[in-house]
Amino acid sequence: MKAIRSAPHPGRPRLTTSAMIASIAAEGQKTKPAPFGHALVELARRRPDVVGMTADLGKYTDLHIFVKEFPDRYYQMGMAEQLLFGAASGLAAEGFMPFATTYAVFASRRAYDFIHQTIAEEDRNVKIVCALPGLTSGYGPSHQAAEDLALFRAMPNMTVIDPCDAHEIEQLVPAIAAHQGPVYTRLLRGQVPVVLDEYDYKFELGKAKLIRDGKDALVVASGIMTMRALEAAQTLKRDNVDIAVLHVPTIKPLDTETILREAGKPGRLVVVAENHTTIGGLGEAIAALLMRSGVHPPFRQIALPDEFLDAGALPTLHDRYGISTAEVARRIKQWL
Amino acid sequence: METPSNALTNTPKLADRAYNIRRNALRMGEVQGQGYIAQALDISDVLAVAYFHAMRYRPEDPSWQGRDRFLLSNGHYAIALYAALIEAGIVPEEELETYGSDESRLPMSGMASYTPGMEMSGGSLGLGLSIAVGMGLGLKRKKSEARVYTLFSDGELDEGSVWEAIQSAGHYKLDNLIGIVDVNNQQADGPSTQVMAFEPLVDKLQAFGWFAQRIDGNDLDAVVAAFDAAKSHPQPKPRMIVADTLMGKGVPFLEQREKNHFIRVEQHEWQLALAALEAGRQA
Numbered sequence: 001m002k003a004i005r006s007a008p009h010p011g012r013p014r015l016t017t018s019a020m021i022a023s024i025a026a027e028g029q030k031t032k033p034a035p036f037g038h039a040l041v042e043l044a045r046r047r048p049d050v051v052g053m054t055a056d057l058g059k060y061t062d063l064h065i066f067v068k069e070f071p072d073r074y075y076q077m078g079m080a081e082q083l084l085f086g087a088a089s090g091l092a093a094e095g096f097m098p099f100a101t102t103y104a105v106f107a108s109r110r111a112y113d114f115i116h117q118t119i120a121e122e123d124r125n126v127k128i129v130c131a132l133p134g135l136t137s138g139y140g141p142s143h144q145a146a147e148d149l150a151l152f153r154a155m156p157n158m159t160v161i162d163p164c165d166a167h168e169i170e171q172l173v174p175a176i177a178a179h180q181g182p183v184y185t186r187l188l189r190g191q192v193p194v195v196l197d198e199y200d201y202k203f204e205l206g207k208a209k210l211i212r213d214g215k216d217a218l219v220v221a222s223g224i225m226t227m228r229a230l231e232a233a234q235t236l237k238r239d240n241v242d243i244a245v246l247h248v249p250t251i252k253p254l255d256t257e258t259i260l261r262e263a264g265k266p267g268r269l270v271v272v273a274e275n276h277t278t279i280g281g282l283g284e285a286i287a288a289l290l291m292r293s294g295v296h297p298p299f300r301q302i303a304l305p306d307e308f309l310d311a312g313a314l315p316t317l318h319d320r321y322g323i324s325t326a327e328v329a330r331r332i333k334q335w336l
Numbered sequence: 337m338e339t340p341s342n343a344l345t346n347t348p349k350l351a352d353r354a355y356n357i358r359r360n361a362l363r364m365g366e367v368q369g370q371g372y373i374a375q376a377l378d379i380s381d382v383l384a385v386a387y388f389h390a391m392r393y394r395p396e397d398p399s400w401q402g403r404d405r406f407l408l409s410n411g412h413y414a415i416a417l418y419a420a421l422i423e424a425g426i427v428p429e430e431e432l433e434t435y436g437s438d439e440s441r442l443p444m445s446g447m448a449s450y451t452p453g454m455e456m457s458g459g460s461l462g463l464g465l466s467i468a469v470g471m472g473l474g475l476k477r478k479k480s481e482a483r484v485y486t487l488f489s490d491g492e493l494d495e496g497s498v499w500e501a502i503q504s505a506g507h508y509k510l511d512n513l514i515g516i517v518d519v520n521n522q523q524a525d526g527p528s529t530q531v532m533a534f535e536p537l538v539d540k541l542q543a544f545g546w547f548a549q550r551i552d553g554n555d556l557d558a559v560v561a562a563f564d565a566a567k568s569h570p571q572p573k574p575r576m577i578v579a580d581t582l583m584g585k586g587v588p589f590l591e592q593r594e595k596n597h598f599i600r601v602e603q604h605e606w607q608l609a610l611a612a613l614e615a616g617r618q619a
Binding site: 051075077078080082083085086087088089090091092093094095096098113114116117118121122123 | 447448449455456457459460462463465466467468469470471472473474475477478480484496497500501503504507
């Protein structure tokens, strides 16, 4: 049993736990509001089969933007995630394309069997869009979805996506709509950082993209860790350390060709960085791919530890668990 | 353009259908030597009325858009539904011999991707009504007149998701949804009412905004009347038929067998069961 924590030291300045609606954007970072909500509205204007669904988290998954525009194409299912995904399967069976939103923890943990049996096993065209991926909430394990990628990777038929920023979220919405079949995507909501626009980046389902090249190390990353890796690369440049960043937003199916090509270039340390437990996510997927393919670069993982994470302020927690920009840069330098 | 099912409205013909469904189920049970035979026998009257009185479908086109959907939530009743699908001409009778065998389209637990006329993959319990809510909403969006029938078991009432769906169907006033709960008071660990008390069921359903009727599910006239009332009920409410049934109905020595949730029947007993069924029909 876990010991109860001791009382904090009085008088020490502390950051406060972010509010549930808080953005992951850093102070002064360029952001866009509710990119998913606006992209879904754009899509729904072209696609009359699109319907929006949620389990009492419309406002917290940016679906409220869609609801305002298309109130008659929206189904509030109440705080009932099993029903949400069962009903999404039923609507898909009748030819509609539901975008069903909730938090990543509730889809992955609470409704897993419903998604498995009613959506994935029947290959139904449901898009599962889930906020609070990995460690993006200070609320503790109830809201921290450190295991979602492992769980959904293991589910046959499921496409799994971990986007980096607002630019990517805007592009992935029409891309997953064009794909016939179930999709699980993590979602950044609220004021979402915009980063990839400056790299002339375009999301393609199933494709990994080299965002920047470098000769000392290759960071293979998904989600917000691509952002962190790019920031760390800037930092390390000042120390004459040259980092390449390969962004892998589609966790399943993996773009094995691009990953093997980049990881196979000689003389580079390969670091996989993900906002997810070390178990069963991008890092282990790539480790297995490399082993199976006979490509054996020096290999390191940056990921959340296999433990229930602390509650607290996000910047503190990101530092504590090694996924802040400073920690990413420090670790890479240490490993080189 | 609607094609009605080969609907028969007179009860004696429905009795023949129910008999044939029971016989098909027993013949499939013989292939495996065991199975959920007691449930198949108890629900055959309901299936006969659903497929030969109430529902619209085209046997030659099981995915016809205008069909009424029949969701088998309790996937382990697949043997019963296959028996009805064979009788309805949706599944060819020769496939009966393949039940539960390799390469068969009739696996032991019902799955949509295997069997023509199977609308969902059950097995994991408590899924059906949730899917039915989505289908009901979808059919309304399409302005379809089709209905969603969902068969589930009293044991499934233990699953919280069933109540999530019951609550939402009431909320959305899904008058195109007709649920049938098979109350045979038998689940894996014993009598359903002892495993987890669920009565008073009709009162609960009414409190959730449903039109609910309770009938003897092995009385064909009562079953016909219940389906008719469910279809014609004037209020914008989802409809539930609570059907009390007798495990093993139609084969007296199976009706009396204790622990009849999953039955193993000795080789010689299948012929005895078929003979007992036949004797009951002539009586």
